[in-house]
Each structure stands twice: as C-alpha cells, then as structure tokens.
Amino acid sequence: MRSRSRACARIGRLRTSTSTYCRHPPTGGYVIVSTNDPQQPSPDDERTILIPSPGGKRGAAAPAPQAPAPQAAAPSPAPADNGGAPAIPRIGGHGLNPLVAAASPLLDLVLPLRHMAAYPQVEHLRQQLVAGIKSFEQTAKAAQVPTDAIAVARYSLCTFLDETISATPWGSGGVWSSRSLLVTFHNEASGGEKFFLVLQKLCQDPGTHIDVLELMYLCLSLGLEGRYRVLDGGRGQLDILRERLLELISRQRGVVEPALSLHWQGAGGKGEALWRMLPVWVVAAIALSVLVLLHMALSFSLSRASTPVHTRLHGIAVAAWPASAAAAPLPAPAAPARVAKFLAPEIEQGLVSVSELPDRSIITLMGNGVFAPGSAEVTASFVPLLQKIGDALRPVDGKVKVVGHTDNTTGFSTRYPSNWDLSKGRAATVARMLGERAGPPERYSVEGRGDTEPVAPNDSAANRARNRRVVIMLLAPPSA
Incomplete structure (x- = not known):
C-alpha cells in the first residue's frame, strides 16, 4: 500500500487547501467527497463526486467481459445553419x-467542437450531449461495467466536454454557463479541481481501477487541463x-509495443529503374x-587545344621567289582613289582608315x-557606317575579303569558344551587311585571324581596342 501511495504522489500533487479527508466505509467501494471547507458554508455545498475507497471491495458487480456488448444508439443532431457543426456519432465503438x-x-466530438468558430443551436447540442451521456451509461451497463466506475467516468466526460465547449466563443456564456453537463448530471458548475482529486485516489489502487484510469488518461491526452489551465507553469506540470x-x-497493462505492426513486410519491388517511372518529357529534358x-565541355576543350595549333599554322611563312638580278624594278603605278573620297567624312572622324593600293x-x-x-553582332550606332561602306563598294568591281581580328583576352561561349571563332564570326557579320548593299554574296569571303596580327602590344585598354578591328579589302581586277 505504501508503494501505491508513492505512485499516486508522483502522478500529481494537489493544493491541500482544496482537498479534504475521505472516510472509507468498512465495505469499501466509492464514497461521497466534497471539496468545500466544512467550516465555511458555500452556496454550492451540494456539489459531490464519487471517490473510490482504496483496498475496498467493488461490490457485487460481475466482472466485465472481454468483448463489449452491443451499444445503444443516440440520435444525431439537426444540422447547424453554419454548415460546419459536427454530427454526434452513434454511441458505440471500440477502445x-x-x-x-x-x-x-x-471523445470523438472533442476536436471538432474545439475548432468550430460558431454553433447557432447550442441548446440543441446540449440536449444531444445529454442523450449521449445517458446512452454511454446504458452501453457501459450492458458491458457489465460497475456502477461506481460508470459514475466516475460520467463525471470525467462531463468535465471534459464542458471545458471544451466553454473555451469556444459560442459556448463561453448563455446556455452552457448555466446548464452545463456537470450541472445536469452532478449539480456542479465546474469539475476542474475534483477531476484531479478523483485521479489521485484512483492511482492508489490502479489494478482495481485501471479502466477508469485509462479513460481519464485519454481525456488528459485530448486536452483536458482543469485547474492547470490557470496555474503558472501548469502546462509543464500537466x-x-x-x-x-x-x-x-x-x-x-504491460509495455505497449511501439511498432504498429510487428510482422509487416513491404511490397516486393519489381526492380524497375527510376527512369521508367518518369514521364517521357522529363527523361528527354534530362538527356x-x-x-x-x-x-x-567538349567545345571548350577543343578550343583550348586548337588555339596553339592555329597560332603555329599562321606563323608558317611561304618562301618568296628569288628576285632576278638582271631585272630592273618596275615603277609602281599610281593608286586610284576607289573609296577614299566617298568615305572622307568618316576618315576625318577617325571611324575608319583607308589605304589605296594599286591592286x-x-x-x-x-x-x-x-x-x-x-x-559578333554590330551595335546599332555603327550600322549606318557599314551601310555607307557598302554604298562605296557598290560602283567598284572586284572581290571583297573581310578579315576579323581580336585582342588577346579570351572568353568562353558555346557559339564562339575561341578568339579564332569570334574574329571569323565578326567578319561574317560585316560581310553579310555589306552584301545587302553592294553585290551578291559570292563576292565576299571571310577569314578570322584571332589575336595573331596585333597592330599594338596588348598591354593597355587603348592598345587592345586598336587590335579589335575588321579589315575590308577590295581586290581590284587587273584592268582597274
């Protein structure tokens, strides 16, 4: 008995000002206990609850069978106007x-009622819950649950449902404040204190009252707080x-196995690859x-590997034919001004430079x-200049060769992975724009030389700008 008292003390400690001594009759069972001070009369002196006497006999009730008997049914409430009120289920179930x-x-009604914003038919709900409590008693009696255990369970359920509804905006006043379930069945206004007094007494003999203790544990797990709601640190104590x-x-009862299924087996996989479960378009996009x-990656690698080769090939010089010692040099013919006059304003502005040679x-x-x-795209401000150069080339016969040059700075793009590709791309753009103004496309040829022919050292921004250029060579026919 002393070990049971220690277990009860660990379950929870209540303030001594609210508890009184219990007188246990010699025959055991449940006794009536009041939390009011007998020396201080209270207008609510008739509030009483049933407390089990530890070590006593439970009476002549037959032991409860393993399977519950069929339960009676309670009527469902009329649907609420707000459309969100939960229907009270039929009494009966498993636990x-x-x-x-x-x-x-x-217990299934607690969460829906707690989270409902409004319930216009509160009196109708009260009547349905009263009927549900009565049906609960009938079902428990049919299952041969002792009468005193039913009374304690009814008190716990009334306390829990009253607390849940009283905490809602629609149940904090009016009908429920004056006609709660505890008032109806036990003539008490609140059970937040006595619930834990009852729990403390039941814990002194858990083997006898295990069914009621399990119900009270469920009430606590579903949110019943009672007196701990207003205590400092009450949530932690609870x-x-x-x-x-x-x-x-x-x-x-024994330790509950944490696994929900002790002998489960996963569905056998068919060994299908993950890509078989993906949509076709996802597989195509990934590929x-x-x-x-x-x-x-390959373009960048090829560009880095080919740039030195291009440079070495460009450095190969073709040996010149030996000059005849007896031949006298021919006088250089005068170079005609083919395009210089037409582009004189642009030459003065420094936009272009023109060299006129005989050929x-x-x-x-x-x-x-x-x-x-x-x-390799020409900026909009230089488009008129290229159009004028094309106009200058239109009246002059001969092939046109466009050569692109860059500085020594290297960049990377999928379209122009090297300076050789970039210089050739720029030359092709200029040739295309000239061809739109002067002559068929066959007249033009393009070539890219990268940074192999600088006109100035690539040691400053100004010099690098000079090396970035496009050379347009008009090859005059021999008769020109």
Missing part, C-alpha cells in the same frame, strides 16, 4: 477497455502528470541537358564599340 469503448463516440499516469498504466553540357583598297574598321564584348 482500450469496455468503458473507453462506450465513451469513444463522445505533461509530467500525464507521463507518470502512462507509466502507472503501463505497469498494469538534352546532359548533351548540351557535354557539347559545351586593292584596304578599309580598316576600328573595333572599339562596333561589337559588344564576346559578341
């Missing part, structure tokens, strides 16, 4: 024991009480992305600002 099984339909009550129940990345005219288009960095 940890016959008492919990009979109470489970009422958590400790609930954990110790679970330990007490586990010592009676395309891989191919693009592979192409970029060709060389127009150098300074690359600073003509193209964006890493791009």
